[in-house]
Amino acid sequence: MLPPGVVSPLVVSASLAVQLIVLPMIWRRLDWRSARPFLLGGVLGVPIGAALLSVISPDTFRHVAGALLLLYAVSVLLAGRLPALAIDNRGADGAVGFAGGVLGGFAGLSGVLPTIWCSLRRWPKDRQRSVFQLFNTAMHIATLSAYAWQGRLTAEVGGLLLTALPAIGLGAWLGFSLYRRVDDRLFARILLVLLGVSGASLLAPLLG
Numbered sequence: 393m394l395p396p397g398v399v400s401p402l403v404v405s406a407s408l409a410v411q412l413i414v415l416p417m418i419w420r421r422l423d424w425r426s427a428r429p430f431l432l433g434g435v436l437g438v439p440i441g442a443a444l445l446s447v448i449s450p451d452t453f454r455h456v457a458g459a460l461l462l463l464y465a466v467s468v469l470l471a472g473r474l475p476a477l478a479i480d481n482r483g484a485d486g487a488v489g490f491a492g493g494v495l496g497g498f499a500g501l502s503g504v505l506p507t508i509w510c511s512l513r514r515w516p517k518d519r520q521r522s523v524f525q526l527f528n529t530a531m532h533i534a535t536l537s538a539y540a541w542q543g544r545l546t547a548e549v550g551g552l553l554l555t556a557l558p559a560i561g562l563g564a565w566l567g568f569s570l571y572r573r574v575d576d577r578l579f580a581r582i583l584l585v586l587l588g589v590s591g592a593s594l595l596a597p598l599l600g
Contacts (some may be wrong), residue, residue, distance in 0.1 A: 441497025
């Protein structure tokens with residue numbers, strides 16, 4: 393429904409609004425040490441992703457990413473068991489952060505790969521949430537800075553964001569209320585469902 397040049401800045405702006413609403417609620421539980429390699433890799437990746445916007449249309453990528461997300465979520469849910477990775481390597485975390493930064497700068501999808509990676513590591517939900525929160529906040533700020541430099545933060549993006557803010561705030565509050573009531577196992581399953589829903593939403597334009 394919106395032109396490609398508006399979609400990415402709007403997605404990133406809306407997601408940053410969610411992070412900033414929730415951040416004060418979990419400030420005391422943030423795990424900076426776990427998030428650090430993701431952040432360092434991501435900061436390097438964002439400018440590359442933002443530069444790709446001038447070369448490649450993000451629409452095709454979103455469709456491919458949506459199909460892969462949906463396939464991943466459905467496969468794991470049908471298998472009834474989340475795969476586990478016995479990897480404890482900060483270099484690998486940095487590489488995942490770098491790829492997430494590229495995806496964030498290009499298509500506003502910075503959190504997808506770190507979310508999958510941390511869930512496969514079987515980290516407790518608070519540790520996962522801490523990494524997601526810090527990483528997404530930093531990546532969105534870096535991405536919006538790159539967009540501002542490129543002149544992509546237009547009045548149209550600002551107007552659409554203001555229109556969406558009430559729904560964003562309500563969704564953030566409902567999501568955090570649910571987060572506090574679930575255990576680690578249910579948290580992992582909810583993440584899978586949300587990844588599947590995200591994949592389906594990225595594919596939805598193809599149905600139109």
